[in-house]
Amino acid sequence: MAGNSGVVGVLVAWLSVGRVSVLSAMEDSITFLHSSDWQLGMMRRFLGPDGQARWAQARLDAVMRIGDVAKQTGAAFVVVTGDVFEHNQVERQTILRACEALKRIEVPVVLLPGNHDALEPGSLWTSAQWTGHAPSHVMVVTDSKPIEILPGLEIVGAPWRSRRPLADPAAPGYAELPPAPEGTKRILLAHGQLTSLSGGMSDVPTIDQVALEAAVADGRLHYVGLGDRHSTTEVTERIWFSGTQEVTAPEETHPGNVLKVTLGADAIEVEPVRVGAWHMVEHHAELYDEESLAALEDWFAELPEKERTYVRLAADGSLPLPLLSRLDAMVDAQNEVFASVERWAKFWTVRPAPDAADLDALQLSGPARAAMEELRQALAGGDEGAGAALTLMHRLARDAG
């Protein structure tokens, strides 16, 4: 990007004037924040329109909280290692709101294009929508030339130029680099899965962890900030995935953090600071009687911050018809309370188990009783449709009675 040196100049000037204390601290250590995978513009179908809107706002709120953390920790700048946006073709509103959120971070912000927002043709980063609205203290890494963001502190980045890189996506950032000059600290910003963590499942080239560690060991790099993994992960003392600022899936183990990195002359300190507010929970329930149903009710009751929690619920077992109705009612009600409660269709195998007492209690006779009995037998024979019909008939009979 042609404007990069200009932006760097602005940043350095800004740091020199506005953050004199930080500059003076450079002699010993420097603190900055590391975040990644904001994926602004992301949608989650299980949330529903209302939940989706609140969750999208939550993700921006978390960005703004990073600004708060920067202020609190005295961080000199913030780096975001990839996937700031969900896609290069996000709507204008998302870009403008992101720019507004970035303005709430009062220190310089360095953004690295990742696989979601790669610096490919038609990239968001080169669009007028971005360049026209991006705050002046925000810089996008467009090549791998070292940026001296502060005297004695270099940032090198490996931006994604395509969503399908042909080789180690981090390598362009450091492979050709000589060791850092004496007294200069160097931070690598990269995005991608580590060979060691991908389990060989990645369909794009992975980052060579061994080479990366070697670069750290031989003094070419002093901190490696990685993105792409949504859970905060320490690879080595100086190699970290910050994880997403706000949870995106129940599978994520430690989402919702920003890393506070303090780089000293020889030491480094990395500390996750929580900025996320949402929870995504997966729960599996065994349901076979009133007690187990009550246990589920208790489980729901105990969850905190329900309005910001998505529950993916798996269940199996079988329930008498009244309990089945109660389960349906419970899940429906919780869905209103929580951000979303989703029956996990793949793992939802609760069957109605009508017993004679259920049917007797309805005091049905004649054809109604015979019809219900037929449905009960069909269900016993494995007819799933009969279960739903039986449950419905049970409810109608109960209400009619």
Next chain:
Amino acid sequence: MRLHSLTLRNFRGVKDRSVSLPAIGTTVVVGDNEVGKSSLVEAFALVFELPDDSKAKRIADIQPVGQDVAPEVTVELTLGGRELTYTKRWLKNRATELAIVDPDGRRQSWTGREAHNEAERLFAENVDPVLWQTLMVSQGQSLVLPTPADAEPLITAVTAESGTPVDGASMPLVTAVEHEYLRYWTRGGRPTGEFAKSAQWVATAELTAAQALKAMDEVVADIRRAERLALDLEDLSGRLGEHLKSVEELRIRKKDTDEILLRRDSVRARAETARARLENHTRTRVERERLLAEVARFTEADAELAKRRTDAETVARKAAETVRAAEAALAEIVELKEERRGDVHEAERLVSKLADRAELDRLLVQQSELVDVRARIAAAGMVLDGVKVDDAVVAALEDARAKVVEARAALAAGVPEVSVRRVGAEVVLLSGTGLDAGAGVKVPGELEEDVQLLVSGELVVDVPGQVEVRVHAGGEAATLRSRLDEAVRLEKDLLKQARVKDLAAARELLRKADMVSAELQEARRTERSLTANGDPSERIALLCARLGISAATGEVEEDEPKPSGKQLPPVEDVPGQMSLFEEFEEDTFDFSDLVVPAMEGGDLGAAERALEDARAELAVAERLLSDAEFAAAQARKAADEDRSEAQQARARSELAEERLAAAVEALVAARAVLADEEVEGEEEKATAEVEAVLDELTAVQAQAHEAGADEAAGALNDALAVATRLQGERDVLRDSLRTTEGRLEQSGRDGLATRRDTAELELAAIRAEHEGLKRRADAARRVYETLGRHRAEAQTKYSEPLQTRIESLGRSVYGPSFKVWLDDDLAVAERELDGARLRVESLSTGAQEQLAIITRLAISHLVSTGEGSVPVIFDDALGWSDKGRLRDMGALLGRAGDHGQVIILTCMPERYEYVPRATFIKLEA
């Protein structure tokens, strides 16, 4: 419930009447109109329904008109095992009294409102209103088929018998199930409401999502394309740069070799000029040689052709002479032939004349015969004209004769026949009228001999002075006489017409006429044979004209214009002949004047032979002529050919002369330019010049080859072409990349990924909503169908007891093929008889009424054993049945009494005379 008695006082038209009813069996209450049969039913209803102080109009209506009296009803009945006596009086002295005897014999009584309330309570408790209404058939309602589904006693009975509980309690469930089903499905099973709408929303959302996805796919494709284009462009730009360097090297090398090439081109141009000059000299030499040879050849040919021309002209002249000789000979022979042809014509004229003369002679003989024959025909015709008798006339005469004989015989038989015989000498005179002596014999006036007379009038036999005898025929005599006279007169008239004296003469005359007629026919046959070839006279006239023969007299009177030949043959004896000759009036030929001279030298045979000879001579002459013509033609043809040959020889000779002259002229012209002896020298000089310049060219080419001059230029051209191509490719790539990037920039502004994600999000939400709805809809349908099926089965089973009863009763009326089907309300919907199944609405009035009665009796039978049984009451029925059906229905009504109380009110007791064991109660006015 059983009714025991009803007592009415001051109730409509009834002053005071009590009717007792047997507790079991069929009772027929008979009464004329207006005696109060229907009042019994009305009274029973009112006594339970309205309290004694009721102001209802129905109460006012039952008070007898114009009487200030109190209507009163007393009813005795068994209700729920209790014996009730219940009396009520309205309007005046109002009172209600109820006395009850319990099954255990305990007695209780109430009065006033309490009595009414207690009675009402007991009635409501023990009598099902639906059943009561069903089994009590008011006047005029007998056709209405009962719909007893809500009659509790019936339901109890049916349930008990069928073992199928009536699902009355589950009706709310049925309604709820149906309501739930109709939320999602139409009755026809098509999705409806929210469910149907959600399916549409899914389809719409799918379309939107697919479109958004497609748009995004296009963006991704554009990104790939742009990446590829950028790579290609970079690669191509590199290659182009490299290539342009090598182009520059080639350009320098070429500049060095261009000088050698310029020199080579100059030598090459000079060599071309020398070669052209040499070719020019060589052409001049060859041309000169050709001209010399041509002049020599043409000179020789010219001499040869001149000689041939002279020879040919000689031959042609000789041939012309030969032609002239042949044509002279031909002229002679033509003349000879004309002479011979004249001879033949002369001989032919003579033969013709002789032949005409011979024919004329023959025709004259024939004409003479013809005249004779025509005379005979005329004579015979005259004879036949005079004869007036023919076969018909003779037959008429014979008939007339027979009638005369017959009349005479009749007269003889019908009148006195008087024989007068002279016996003395006295004169005996005979006179009188109507006398007949027979067969035309005249009656003598005086008797001379014996005479027999027929007397049709009066006969007077007078012996003068002595005696006078008068005989009168009398009777029919006058008539018989007149008939005879008429027959005789008729015969005479016929004879007169035939101009004969009697029948025999007529017969003779007829025979003669036949003979003349035969002769006439013979003569006409002869005439026809003579004129078969036309009338000879015409031919004679023609031949005379040809031969120049004419009338000898030659003198023709000027004042007598009648033409000759008009003289007629004698006709005096041949009447009627004139008409034959009248045909000749226009014929002017006069035979009488015809003079036929003798023929000179007239031997026809000799003449014919002379003709044959002359013709033979002519044939010879014609053959000679033919030969001479052939010879002349041959000579002319040979002469033509020779003349043509001579002309050609002359033409060829003249042509050769011209060509020779031209060749000589060309040679002279060429020599004027360059003399013969200089031609070869010039050519040799040019050859030497060419050789010299070619040596120079070889040297300079070797130099160019050594320097690689030609390859340098080619290589530079090739390299420039490649550079141009590469630049073109690079421009295309650059344009494509710009276009693609432009598109991508636009799509970035459109937020297509967000759109796609939003669309997919909405689709997922709508789909989840729809799947939920579908699960509920399927469940609702499953429940609806399952319950419906079970209800239908139950309905069938449930209606069975009533159906069986109706069919059992109906078969006693209609026979074993009778079947019915009931609907949900347990009403009869269809009936089958003898295999024909019909809706009840389609049945006849009588059949509908019978079915309504049978159904009520079946219901009564079903409920008879239960507590809730009520009497069956028919206020007039069976008004639509014929006598046969009345018998069967009567038997049925009688049997119905075996199980309960059947009460029939009627003014037509004869309808019920077949009801066995019925109690008849007569209501008197």
